[in-house]
Amino acid sequence: MTTTHTPSQDRPQRGNARAKLIAAAHQTVRRKGYAATSVDEICAAAGVTKGAFFHHFASKEALAVAAAEGWTARAAPMFELPPHTKLDDPLDRLLGHIDFRLAMLEGPVEDFTCFVGTMVQEAYATSDAIRAACEASITAYCDALAPDIEAAIARHGIAHGVGAMSLARHVQAVLQGAFIMAKTANDPAIARDSVTHLKRYILMLFGRG
Amino acid sequence: MTTTHTPSQDRPQRGNARAKLIAAAHQTVRRKGYAATSVDEICAAAGVTKGAFFHHFASKEALAVAAAEGWTARAAPMFELPPHTKLDDPLDRLLGHIDFRLAMLEGPVEDFTCFVGTMVQEAYATSDAIRAACEASITAYCDALAPDIEAAIARHGIAHGVGAMSLARHVQAVLQGAFIMAKTANDPAIARDSVTHLKRYILMLFGRG
DNA sequence: CTCGACATACCGACTAGTTGGTATGTTGTC
DNA sequence: GACAACATACCAACTAGTCGGTATGTCGAG
Numbered sequence: 521m522t523t524t525h526t527p528s529q530d531r532p533q534r535g536n537a538r539a540k541l542i543a544a545a546h547q548t549v550r551r552k553g554y555a556a557t558s559v560d561e562i563c564a565a566a567g568v569t570k571g572a573f574f575h576h577f578a579s580k581e582a583l584a585v586a587a588a589e590g591w592t593a594r595a596a597p598m599f600e601l602p603p604h605t606k607l608d609d610p611l612d613r614l615l616g617h618i619d620f621r622l623a624m625l626e627g628p629v630e631d632f633t634c635f636v637g638t639m640v641q642e643a644y645a646t647s648d649a650i651r652a653a654c655e656a657s658i659t660a661y662c663d664a665l666a667p668d669i670e671a672a673i674a675r676h677g678i679a680h681g682v683g684a685m686s687l688a689r690h691v692q693a694v695l696q697g698a699f700i701m702a703k704t705a706n707d708p709a710i711a712r713d714s715v716t717h718l719k720r721y722i723l724m725l726f727g728r729g
Numbered sequence: 730m731t732t733t734h735t736p737s738q739d740r741p742q743r744g745n746a747r748a749k750l751i752a753a754a755h756q757t758v759r760r761k762g763y764a765a766t767s768v769d770e771i772c773a774a775a776g777v778t779k780g781a782f783f784h785h786f787a788s789k790e791a792l793a794v795a796a797a798e799g800w801t802a803r804a805a806p807m808f809e810l811p812p813h814t815k816l817d818d819p820l821d822r823l824l825g826h827i828d829f830r831l832a833m834l835e836g837p838v839e840d841f842t843c844f845v846g847t848m849v850q851e852a853y854a855t856s857d858a859i860r861a862a863c864e865a866s867i868t869a870y871c872d873a874l875a876p877d878i879e880a881a882i883a884r885h886g887i888a889h890g891v892g893a894m895s896l897a898r899h900v901q902a903v904l905q906g907a908f909i910m911a912k913t914a915n916d917p918a919i920a921r922d923s924v925t926h927l928k929r930y931i932l933m934l935f936g937r938g
Numbered sequence: 939c940t941c942g943a944c945a946t947a948c949c950g951a952c953t954a955g956t957t958g959g960t961a962t963g964t965t966g967t968c
Numbered sequence: 969g970a971c972a973a974c975a976t977a978c979c980a981a982c983t984a985g986t987c988g989g990t991a992t993g994t995c996g997a998g
Contacts, residue, residue, distance in 0.1 A: 534966070534973060553851035555764035559958060570959085571975050580958065630854060637909050641850055642762035644912040645839060655913045679938065680929060686922055689910060693923040697906025700846050701898060703853040704864045713895055714902040720889060721930040729888065729933065743947060743992065768984060779985085780949045789984065 538576040538586075540566040545587040546594070551630045554584060554642045554650075581647055584639060588653035591635045592660045599664045610671035611726055617665065618719045621695060625708045625715065632708070633699040662688040672726065679725050687722070694718040747785040747795075749775040754796040755803070760839045763793065763851045763859075790856055793848060797862035800844045801869045808873045819880035820935055826874065827928045830904060834917045834924065841917070842908040871897040881935065888934050896931075903927040 544566035548557045559580050563573050577583040599605065604616025624632050640654035662685060670684040698711035723729045753775035757766045768789050772782050786792040808814065813825025833841050849863035871894060879893040907920035932938045 537974070551854045553762065553764055555762055556851060556855065558956075560956085569975050571962095572973070574959065575973065575975095637913075638850055640913050641847055641909060642765060644915060645760045646765065651913070651915065658910075658913050679933075682926075682929075687926070689919060690923045690926040693906035693910045693920075694903060695906065696909040697902035697904065700850060700905040700909075701867075701902045704846075704849050704860070704867050706853060706860065710898060711902075714899045717891075717896070717899040717930070720891075721926070721933070724888075724930070724933045724938065746948075767982080769982090778949050780987090781947070783985065784947060784949095 537566065537568045537572045540568060541573060541576060541583060542587045542590040545583055546591065546635050547630075549584075549587070550633050550635055550638055554639045559583075581649060584643070584647070584650045585653040588636050588639065588650065588657050592657040595657075595661065596664075609675070610668040611676055611728075613668045614665075614672055615719065615722065617668070618691070618715065618722065622712055622715050622719070625698070625702070625711045627708070629699075629702050629706060629708065633703065634696060637696045637699060658692060662692055665691060676726050679727070682725055687725070691718065746775070746777045746781045748799075749777060750782060750785065750792060751796045751799040754792055755800065755844050756839075758796070759842050759844055759847055763848045768792075790858060793852070793856070793859045794862040797845050797848065797859065797866050801866040804866075804870065805873075818884070819877040820885055820937075822877045823874075823881055824928065824931065826877070827900070827924065827931065831921055831924050831928070834907070834911070834920045836917070838908075838911050838915060838917065842912065843905060846905045846908060867901060871901055874900060885935050888936070891934055896934075900927065 541562060544562045545557070548562055548565050559570065559573055562583070563570050573583070577586065598620070599617075602616070602620050604613055604620060607613045607616060626632070636654040636657040640651055640658075643650035643654070665688040666684045669687050672678075673682075673684060694714060694717075698714040701714060702708050702711035704710075720729065750771060753771045754766070757771055757774055768779065768782055771792070772779050782792070786795065807829070808826075811825070811829050813822055813829060816822045816825060835841070845863040845866040849860055849867075852859035852863070874897040875893045878896050881887075882891075882893060903923060903926075907923040910923060911917050911920035913919075929938065
């Protein structure tokens with residue numbers, strides 16, 4: 521039997537250090553923040569050496585930018601896979617998404633909080649590259665949410681002439697705020713409570729309150 | 730003329746280093762985050778030396794805790810001074826407060842964002858002392874907001890049995906989330922938009938939508 | 939009033955350890 | 969054997985915190 525492309529289990533496989541570093545950054549930065557997370561720490565969590573780090577990334581900042589892009593990719597399945605995405609009524613899809621986000625708010629805080637939201641707080645004034653990368657990720661989220669909102673408005677109408685993109689950004693804002701509250705109290709319940717307010721608001725806007 | 734208790738202008742006055750350090754911490758941490766702000770930097774911003782720093786605070790963490798307490802004190806006048814606090818209807822006072830917060834969202838982002846909200850994001854998992862101090866500050870805000878909400882519910886009733894403290898926490902969550910969005914886009918307008926959604930939600934809850 | 943004893947407020951050079959980043963060597967793969 | 973993917977050793981800069989010392993106040997006894 522010849523050697524195959526399939527990586528063997530006993531040897532550390534090559535070529536995935538970059539992905540492991542990004543995953544380690546997601547995990548560690550969500551727990552400790554960006555500045556408090558050292559390059560050495562990320563390397564240790566990823567199980568690679570510092571040489572590998574600076575082979576793939578020119579700087580810590582470059583990793584941060586790549587990790588922000590990676591976060592967008594990681595979040596994408598959230599809009600495609602869950603069953604509620606198959607619902608016929610766009611408003612049901614929107615409400616299904618809110619319920620989905622609500623269901624995520626369980627367990628350790630660092631497992632459901634937002635990587636880019638955490639990072640942008642520290643870097644918005646010191647690194648415009650990181651800030652822009654985080655903005656792109658959050659904008660991608662809102663862009664993914666807006667079509668269903670737009671369609672729901674078209675089908676059901678909405679109170680006070682609220683815009684689709686504006687509401688999408690508000691959803692994101694409430695989620696980010698809920699994360700902070702959960703971190704503050706070290707309790708996800710307080711975050712669920714806020715997202716429940718958000719759901720009620722949406723229901724009322726669409727006349728289902 | 731004998732020397733008085735009034736500090737002369739040419740000599741640096743004694744006894745206010747502590748307050749200056751806390752103010753410098755508020756300013757610097759809101760811009761760069763907690764971990765990225767060095768003790769030397771805070772000292773430079775406050776115009777005092779490192780010796781003075783460690784005379785007043787046992788550690789950087791101790792300053793953080795004191796600064797969180799100082800933040801609460803700094804925010805208190807917000808609930809007492811503005812004209813809307815004199816309104817008769819508690820719902821008008823609540824809405825007046827939201828409008829007041831809305832009006833604050835102007836100019837440079839680091840001038841209206843929340844010190845404790847920024848700090849707790851970085852420290853919730855690494856320093857429980859800081860986390861608890863931030864929680865106390867945010868809880869104090871909610872406690873100050875809740876009585877008017879409670880009274881407004883008593884006078885006007887509220888939809889869906891929403892609780893006063895729950896709504897107060899939601900107000901805080903939306904504000905925190907709005908700050909993150911403003912940092913992300915480097916633009917206060919996006920934050921104002923979210924707080925406008927919040928105001929509309931409150932209006933609808935109280936049947937004024 | 940004043941003088942000494944003491945306490946508080948502050949200074950700035952120093953240290954031990956950590957940081958992001960580099961320079962160079964090794965290993966696997968086409 | 970050439971090139972990408974790592975590993976190891978190292979460095980200059982920066983970090984929080986220390987420490988011996990000084991300036992400025994407080995206060996009670998004489």
